[in-house]
Amino acid sequence: MxxxxxxxxxxxxxxxxxxxxxxxxxxxxxxxxxxxxxxxxxxxxxxxxxxxxxxxxxxxxxxxxxxxxxxxxxxxxxxxxxxxxxxxxxxxxxxxxxxxxxxxxxxxxxxxxxxxxxxxxxxxxxxxxxxxxxxxxxxxxxxxxxxxxxxxxxxxxxxxxxxxxxxxxxxxxxxxxxxxxxxxxxxxxxxxxxxxxxxxxxxxxxxxxxxxxxxxxxxxxxxxxxxxxGSINPVVVSAAADAARGTDLAQGLVGSFTLGTGQFCTKPGVVFLPRGARLEEALPSLVGPQATPMLSESIASGFGQGISRLLSVSGVEQVAGSTTPVQDGVPAVVLATDVETLVRHPEELLAEVFGPVTLLVRYGSDDELARALDHLDGSLTATVHAEPGEDVAPLVQRLEVLAGRVLFDGWPTGVAVAWSQHHGGPWPATNxxxxxxxxxxxxxxxxxxxxxxxxxxxxxxxxxxxxxxxxxxxxxxxxxxxx
The missing domain is CATH 3.40.605.10 (Aldehyde Dehydrogenase; Chain A, domain 1)
Incomplete structure (x- = not known):
């Protein structure tokens, strides 16, 4: 049999x-x-x-x-x-x-x-x-x-x-x-x-x-x-959340996007945060040059190509980590840009890169954030970090159209096996x-x-x-x- x-x-x-x-x-x-x-x-x-x-x-x-x-x-x-x-x-x-x-x-x-x-x-x-x-x-x-x-x-x-x-x-x-x-x-x-x-x-x-x-x-x-x-799994950090706990959020982000050397389908691939965020300031001390192996040489090669594609866009900069691979693996890296650059280059910047990288997108107002979110394709997850009392209902309404699972004050890596779980989303997350x-x-x-x-x-x-x-x-x- x-x-x-x-x-x-x-x-x-x-x-x-x-x-x-x-x-x-x-x-x-x-x-x-x-x-x-x-x-x-x-x-x-x-x-x-x-x-x-x-x-x-x-x-x-x-x-x-x-x-x-x-x-x-x-x-x-x-x-x-x-x-x-x-x-x-x-x-x-x-x-x-x-x-x-x-x-x-x-x-x-x-x-x-x-x-x-x-x-x-x-x-x-x-x-x-x-x-x-x-x-x-x-x-x-x-x-x-x-x-x-x-x-x-x-x-x-x-x-x-x-x-x-x-x-x-x-x-x-x-x-x-x-x-x-x-x-x-x-x-x-x-x-x-x-x-x-x-x-x-x-x-x-x-x-x-x-x-x-x-x-x-x-x-x-x-x-x-x-x-x-594929899934980019956007994360939105409000100004109030960043002011209250930006350093803690930075630690959570690093733990999430580097988990399993960034080889999770739920990795947070793009993070929308206010300009001058404490979260961003904390990242250089949290993301070092240490390298970890990927699942295969072909996956590691694809990761390198993805980093090169992101950095080839004018207006994208490296803010933490390293882009230099070593013999035993790849290091984590954090890149950053602004909403204007994202709007001009959505296909290049919002394509999934499988591996330990995340892209920060700095916004200056709720209207600017909304403009950026309009360029997102479907994802498995979307995450909101906000403070108690903030009116995030309009944001959630936008994100639930884009993702199959909407998280609050957590990180998307890790998918509970439960009756109520949903692990799917609009194209290209799933078909x-x-x-x-x-x-x-x-x-x-x-x-x-x-x-x-x-x-x-x-x-x-x-x-x-x-x-x-x-x-x-x-x-x-x-x-x-x-x-």
């Missing part, structure tokens, strides 16, 4: 795993929620049991520190267990019943799984957004087989993780073909074009995501493409309004089906009059809790 491959996957192998995934779907789509929860729990238990081995392999391939990786494994297994809870609770099905009231027929609707899903693993989270990450967990949770395209930045870790996932699924008698791993650039292209694939989930660059989205759209039968792409983190991530891999005047014995359990699953349902317009 659950195959893992150790070299670039051939066309024939892609066809084989895709067809077996489709065969598995016939069983997985009808597997009870409790059993699917056991799939996820078994994977989580197996990953926890292998944490020492997995972290060691990840350290060798990614240069990420042990403490970060141990925490990421814990986050990954927490995701798996959360989705086991989600499917067990049952409201994700959106079960809805309207009894017959002539001339209206009896109508019953719920969400059903869409089919095999292709998942593209990310480079910067080798566990939480990789082989057994949130995309895999949320798809398996609702009965969709998963084929993961491994990221080459951690190939050995991907193979070992896939072996553990496959073994865990075998241990709980999951259908053969429910999970597979493939490798190679061409394999990714062939996978998204295979007729058995029903949806694609991708975490990576805007360029890579757009290329895959175009391939998916060009299929004879187009399918959903759920891409988590969808769905989330890739949190309970409603399952919604990406479901579609509604309505049953009209259906005999009781053919209805799914979620729609039967007796409610054998005991789940929440909306009946004749009224939400009725389970039981």
């Amino acid at each position: 659950n195959e893992t491959l150790t070299a670039d996957t051939t066309t024939q192998e892609i066809d084989g795993v895709a067809r077996r995934a489709r065969e598995a779907f016939a069983a997985s789509a009808r597997t009870p929620e409790a059993q699917r929860g056991r799939w996820l729990t078994a994977i989580a238990d197996a990953l926890d049991a292998a944490v020492t081995e997995l972290v060691q392999t990840a350290m060798e391939e990614t240069h990420l520190p042990e403490q970060r990786l141990v925490g990421e494994v814990a986050r990954t297994t927490a995701q798996l267990r959360l989705f086991a809870t989600v499917v067990g609770e049952g409201s994700y099905l959106e079960a809805t019943i309207d009894h017959a009231a002539p001339p209206q027929p009896d109508l019953r609707r719920m969400l059903r799984p869409i089919g095999p899903v292709a998942v593209f693993a990310a480079s910067n989270f080798p566990f939480a957004f990789s082989v057994a990450g949130g995309d895999t967990a949320s798809a398996l949770a609702v009965g969709c087989p998963v084929i993961v395209k491994a990221h080459p930045a951690h190939a050995r870790l991907s193979r070992r993780t896939a072996e553990i996932v496959a073994g865990a699924l075998r241990s709980v008698d999951a259908p053969r073909g429910l999970f597979a791993l493939v490798e190679g650039y061409d394999a990714g292209i062939e996978l998204v074009q295979h007729p058995e694939i029903a949806a694609v989930a991708f975490t990576g660059s805007v360029a890579g995501g757009r290329a895959l989205a175009d391939l998916v759209a060009a299929r004879p039968v187009p399918i959903p493409f759920y891409g988590e792409l 969808t309004q769905f989330t890739s983190v949190g309970a409603t991530a399952v919604r990406r891999f479901l579609r509604p089906v309505a049953y009209q005047d259906a005999p009781e014995h053919v209805l799914p359990d979620a729609l039967k009059e007796s409610n054998p699953l005991g789940i929440p349902r909306r009946i004749d317009g009224t939400l009725v809790l389970g039981g």
Whole structure:
């Protein structure tokens, strides 16, 4: 069953795993929620049991520190267990019943799984957004087989993780073909074009995501493409907040934009602050020339190119840190400009640079700040630092149009795994309004089906009059809790 491959996957192998995934779907789509929860729990238990081995392999391939990786494994297994809870609770099905009231027929609707899903693993989270990450967990949770395209930045870790996932699924008698791993650039292209694939989930660059989205759209039968792409994650600091706690804000900013060597999709990439800010004055003493390694040489090269692009714009200056790479890594750097420069060069200055850099944009008035914000594209997050009593409602109204998560007096790096979490945003942050983190991530891999005047014995359990699953349902317009 659950195959893992150790070299670039051939066309024939892609066809084989895709067809077996489709065969598995016939069983997985009808597997009870409790059993699917056991799939996820078994994977989580197996990953926890292998944490020492997995972290060691990840350290060798990614240069990420042990403490970060141990925490990421814990986050990954927490995701798996959360989705086991989600499917067990049952409201994700959106079960809805309207009894017959002539001339209206009896109508019953719920969400059903869409089919095999292709998942593209990310480079910067080798566990939480990789082989057994949130995309895999949320798809398996609702009965969709998963084929993961491994990221080459951690190939050995991907193979070992896939072996553990496959073994865990075998241990709980999951259908053969429910999970597979493939490798190679061409394999990714062939996978998204295979007729058995029903949806694609991708975490990576805007360029890579757009290329895959175009391939998916060009299929004879187009399918959903759920891409988590680039994000600049703007931060706005009010004059009052800067005056009250500018030095503390500087420390928080440095901790956030350098976390993981700036390789988080939620890194604060642009900070709007008042001219002459205490925050800016404090940065040179907080950002030193120390260098840390990036995930790969190609990512480090891209970071250098991004810094060069920013500094090539007249009106951009370096205010802290260093732009000189060393043999073992890259140093953090803070750049600064003003609103006028940003307005003249938005494409150059507001493109994501993956790595430890942030751009300060100095503003002189609320009107000038508003003018700058008008040039922002979509982001995963937007952050407000203000003092109690300040009227930030107009600012929040602007930012909630731009971002999927609006934070107050905090920093965006770190995404809680919770029922209420949303990790998505307008293009180019994602190409969808769905989330890739949190309970409603399952919604990406479901579609509604309505049953009209259906005999009781053919209805799914979620729609039967007796409610054998005991789940929440909306009946004749009224939400009725389970039981």
